[in-house]
Amino acid sequence: MRVVFMGTPDFAVPTLENIIKAGHEVIAVVTQPDKPKGRSKTMQFTPVKEVAVAHNIPVYQPIRIKKDEEFIEQLREMAPDVIVVIAFGQMLPQSVLDIPKYGCINVHGSLLPKYRGAAPIQWSIIDGEEETGVTTMMMDVGCDTGDMLLKATTKITREDTGGSLFDRLATMGADLLIETLKAAEEGTLVREKQGEAQSEYAKMFTKSSGEIDFNKDAAYIERLVRALNPWPSAYTHLDGKTLKIWSADVVEDKVEGQVGEIVEVKKDELLVQTGKGILALKELQLEGKKRMTVDAFLRGYEVKQGTILGKLEA
Numbered sequence: 001m002r003v004v005f006m007g008t009p010d011f012a013v014p015t016l017e018n019i020i021k022a023g024h025e026v027i028a029v030v031t032q033p034d035k036p037k038g039r040s041k042t043m044q045f046t047p048v049k050e051v052a053v054a055h056n057i058p059v060y061q062p063i064r065i066k067k068d069e070e071f072i073e074q075l076r077e078m079a080p081d082v083i084v085v086i087a088f089g090q091m092l093p094q095s096v097l098d099i100p101k102y103g104c105i106n107v108h109g110s111l112l113p114k115y116r117g118a119a120p121i122q123w124s125i126i127d128g129e130e131e132t133g134v135t136t137m138m139m140d141v142g143c144d145t146g147d148m149l150l151k152a153t154t155k156i157t158r159e160d161t162g163g164s165l166f167d168r169l170a171t172m173g174a175d176l177l178i179e180t181l182k183a184a185e186e187g188t189l190v191r192e193k194q195g196e197a198q199s200e201y202a203k204m205f206t207k208s209s210g211e212i213d214f215n216k217d218a219a220y221i222e223r224l225v226r227a228l229n230p231w232p233s234a235y236t237h238l239d240g241k242t243l244k245i246w247s248a249d250v251v252e253d254k255v256e257g258q259v260g261e262i263v264e265v266k267k268d269e270l271l272v273q274t275g276k277g278i279l280a281l282k283e284l285q286l287e288g289k290k291r292m293t294v295d296a297f298l299r300g301y302e303v304k305q306g307t308i309l310g311k312l313e314a
Contacts, residue, residue, distance in 0.1 A: 116144035218277035
């Protein structure tokens with residue numbers, strides 16, 4: 001197939017590499033514009049662009065496809081058989097959806113229709129789902145509302161973080177897309193409408209999304225910690241400094257205190273009272289310091305029982 005690939009972050013990279021490996025002709029890669037990074041503000045390629053450049057594939061970076069008639073006309077002239085879209089970051093207008101013979105096929109990081117939107121991987125962990133997966137979908141002008149094609153599922157384990165699930169689903173999505181393209185060529189794809197089934201919009205996270213509200217129950221906070229690892233990370237405040245929480249557990253201890261209070265300091269964990277239950281903090285990172293286990297942290301920083309975590313009141 002003649003493929004135009006649209007994607008931007010790491011999550012899209014395995015799919016692009018699989019398409020190339022499978023022998024399809026990737027005639028163009030479309031990705032978001034380069035962005036400045038770090039103090040030097042050096043312009044950095046997107047992960048997808050790096051792969052495209054390594055394979056000598058032409059790269060296009062329109063700021064807004066919807067308003068770029070010149071680029072849309074370029075797409076028409078390319079005459080792709082299919083446009084594959086995964087974590088691209090822009091909505092496609094009907095004029096683009098109508099171009100390829102086999103349509104625009106999206107790889108989505110959840111089992112549609114429940115989690116539409118930008119961050120389905122993290123929300124599936126936060127909400128306590130037992131399984132998730134990837135779905136290939138025929139795109140329409142809505143946000144993740146097109147007809148479903150193929151699905152692959154995986155269990156969400158108690159050890160899964162947003163990062164580990166991200167990596168697993170990226171690989172699963174890459175394999176599922178190749179299977180989808182094969183079925184499209186053979187004419188065996190079955191389209192299933194999403195209909196009015198229960199759906200939740202998986203809204204995007206920002207750096208401030210990870211601030212812990214200890215009024216929530218311990219089980220919820222533990223899932224939040226895992227879901228937002230490695231980005232944007234769950235955090236609170238200790239003595240006026242940001243304290244990232246990288247690992248935590250729900251424990252059965254019966255001690256009680258006010259919400260957010262460190263009710264007990266143990267050798268390798270700090271027990272914190274939540275709105276329901278006790279949360280044991282296991283791995284921390286204080287502002288300006290390295291990530292470390294609690295036992296290592298306590299060797300260099302004194303934490304007293306009764307300390308209240310959270311922003312200091314003005």
